[in-house]
Amino acid sequence: MKHAAYILLFILTLLVGCTEVECPLDNVVEMTCTVYDIESGKKVKIYDTLTVKIAGSDSTLYNRGVGFDEFAVPLGYTSSVDTLLCCLSNKAGQSAVDTIFVSHENLPHFESVDCPVVVFHRISHVAWTSHSLSVMPLTIDSIALIQSKVAYEDIENLRIFMRTLAD
Amino acid sequence: MKTSRIFASLCALLLISFFSLQSVSAQRDTTAVKGIQFVRKASTSDQQKGWLLNGVAVSGNLLGVFLANFTSYGEYEAALRLDFSERFFPIVEAGWGVCNKDNEETQLHYEAYAPYARIGLDYNFNKDRMSGNRIFGGFRVGFSSFKYDVSAQGVADPVWKTAMPFDYKGVSSNMLWMELVFGLEAKIWKGFRLGWSARYRRRLHQKENEPGAAWYVPGFGHNDTHTFGGTFNLVFDIGKTSK
Numbered sequence: 001m002k003h004a005a006y007i008l009l010f011i012l013t014l015l016v017g018c019t020e021v022e023c024p025l026d027n028v029v030e031m032t033c034t035v036y037d038i039e040s041g042k043k044v045k046i047y048d049t050l051t052v053k054i055a056g057s058d059s060t061l062y063n064r065g066v067g068f069d070e071f072a073v074p075l076g077y078t079s080s081v082d083t084l085l086c087c088l089s090n091k092a093g094q095s096a097v098d099t100i101f102v103s104h105e106n107l108p109h110f111e112s113v114d115c116p117v118v119v120f121h122r123i124s125h126v127a128w129t130s131h132s133l134s135v136m137p138l139t140i141d142s143i144a145l146i147q148s149k150v151a152y153e154d155i156e157n158l159r160i161f162m163r164t165l166a167d
Numbered sequence: 168m169k170t171s172r173i174f175a176s177l178c179a180l181l182l183i184s185f186f187s188l189q190s191v192s193a194q195r196d197t198t199a200v201k202g203i204q205f206v207r208k209a210s211t212s213d214q215q216k217g218w219l220l221n222g223v224a225v226s227g228n229l230l231g232v233f234l235a236n237f238t239s240y241g242e243y244e245a246a247l248r249l250d251f252s253e254r255f256f257p258i259v260e261a262g263w264g265v266c267n268k269d270n271e272e273t274q275l276h277y278e279a280y281a282p283y284a285r286i287g288l289d290y291n292f293n294k295d296r297m298s299g300n301r302i303f304g305g306f307r308v309g310f311s312s313f314k315y316d317v318s319a320q321g322v323a324d325p326v327w328k329t330a331m332p333f334d335y336k337g338v339s340s341n342m343l344w345m346e347l348v349f350g351l352e353a354k355i356w357k358g359f360r361l362g363w364s365a366r367y368r369r370r371l372h373q374k375e376n377e378p379g380a381a382w383y384v385p386g387f388g389h390n391d392t393h394t395f396g397g398t399f400n401l402v403f404d405i406g407k408t409s410k
Contacts (some may be wrong), residue, residue, distance in 0.1 A: 059326060077324035077331040108333050110317055110379035113268050113275045118335050119320045 023115035024152060030072035031102070031121070031150050031157045038141040038161040045069045046162065048138050049089040055099070075104055075150060077119045088138055097135040100143065100158075101127040104150070121150040124159060137165030154164035221250040222406015230363075230399035231262065240266035240383050244398070248289075250406065253296040256289040256303070264311065264385020274320045281313030283386030289348065299354035303364065307346040311385045314339050317378060333378075340381045342373040342390070352402065360402040369393045 037044040045067055052073050057102035061073040061084065076082050089095040089108045103125040109118050123145060130139045141163035146156045228244040232401055235241025244262030251257070266279045287307035314337045321330035345368070352362030370392050373380060384390050 035169075054327065057327075059328075061326065074326045076327040076329065077322060078329040079327065106331065108322060108331065108378055110275075110335075110382075113270045113277045113317075113382050114273060116273050117275070117319055119322060119324075119331060 023111060026152055027115075027118055029118055029120060029150060029152065030074050030154075032070060032072045032115050032154055033158040033160050034070040034078070034156050036067070036159055038163045043069050044162065046138070048088055048136075051087040053085045053087060055085050068164075070156075072154070075102060075121045077106055080104065080106075086140065088136055090136065090138070094136040096131040096139065098131060098140045099129045100140070102158075103127075109151075118152075123148045123150065123157060130163075133163070133165045139163055191254060206342050208406060218251040218255060220406075221253055222404055224250065224360075224402050224404045224406075225246045226362075226400040226402040228260075228262070228400055229399045239268040240264070240388070242283075242386060244386075246400070248402075250404075253301075254291050256291065256305070258285075258289060258305075258307075260285040260287075260307065260309075263384070266311070266315075266383040266385075268383070275317065276319070277315065277317050277382050278381050279313055279315035279381065279385060281311060281345070281385045283309060283311035283313075283384075285309035285346070285386060287346070287348070289350070295377070301350075301352040301362070303348065303350040303352065303362075305348040305350075307348060307366075309346060309368075309386050311344070311346050311387065312339075312341040313381070313385050315381050317382070335378045338376050338378060338381075339378055340374045340376060340384075342384045342387060343371045344384075344387050345369055345371055346396075350398075352400075358404040360404060361400070362402060363399045364397060366396045366398070367393065368396055 033042060035046055036042065046065075046069070047067055050062065050065045050068070050071070051060060052071070053060050062071050065071055073084065080103060082104070084100045084102065086098045086100060087095065088098065102123060104123045105120040106121060107120040109120050111118070126143050126145050128140050128143050130141065132137060139162070141161045143161070144159040146159050148157070150157055168214050192198050224247075226246045226248065227313050228242065228246075229244035231244045233241070235243060235276065235393045242262045246258055246260040246262060247310050248256050248258040261282065261284045263282050263331050264279065266277060269275070286308040287305055289303040289305035292302045292304055317333075318335065321334040322333050325332050347367045348361055349366075350364030356361050368387055370387070370390075373384075373390070379380045388394050
């Protein structure tokens, strides 16, 4: 009997240790975009400055990135199409704005009563605008949808192919 | 806070169970004859081998009722058990799981009320089968098909400054799981017994729907790949072992 009581106490200790709530540590949901060169088809670093803003709003999603080959931005919880303004500028003082339109479905995700609800997304379609290289010698050439599901994982969702004047 | 309440109540139940076993053995000691003592050898009918039906028992899980009334979830559960040769105990457990949980921090509300059932077998490891006390090891397979409600005030978007409504009613789900059981049981009065069991539960299959997996599963408890649980049972024996 004594042994049985010890076994029970051990099990109860495990019970107490295993009922604590653990929410995901990496709970950021962002759309990851990688940057590729249209000519070489390889990933490239952009040394001009990029700022990504929401159209019709003052909110900045990605601020003054330099020397990057990928960036991540959040998508809206309630909108079905997000309009992202990609503001490009260089040291020569040239600047231009390309626009990315991301159509997506919003998927609320419930993990636990003790963890806040997060919103995943499923991207259905991407459209974009480009500018003339005479305005600024760097622009979006095309965008490929690689992975439609936007969730906790930091995986490549959009592959942005850039075109430069040198090409 | 809730965990410590459950721990305290389980410890209390353990002590009750432990002392009831002690009192039964003490009773046996006081009836011992001084001087020459004749020890009755176990007859072949006492130490039966094989699968000979000794009796039937019905039981109720008192811990589940306690949890259902004083914490955010619990079960109303009854069981029907057969006794084969005081050794093998096939058992069917059925119950009604209840859950009504609110979290002030996350503003989430979760509700589920549904039936569940388990089927399994216990084995009595107590060598002295005439003592009336049992040490069980066994397993269960459980299943529940249920619906749950989960809602929140609205999911605020910190960047786009909007709020998404979050209100799901009657989300359909089901789960199949297995349990490893360890338990003790003591005779307290006539056909009545008290016993507890500790259980390791492992999920085998679950149906997951759009908002995510169910937080509470009737009969399983807090949903995870595995979890621990327990019962404290009042048992009524019908048959040979009730005498």
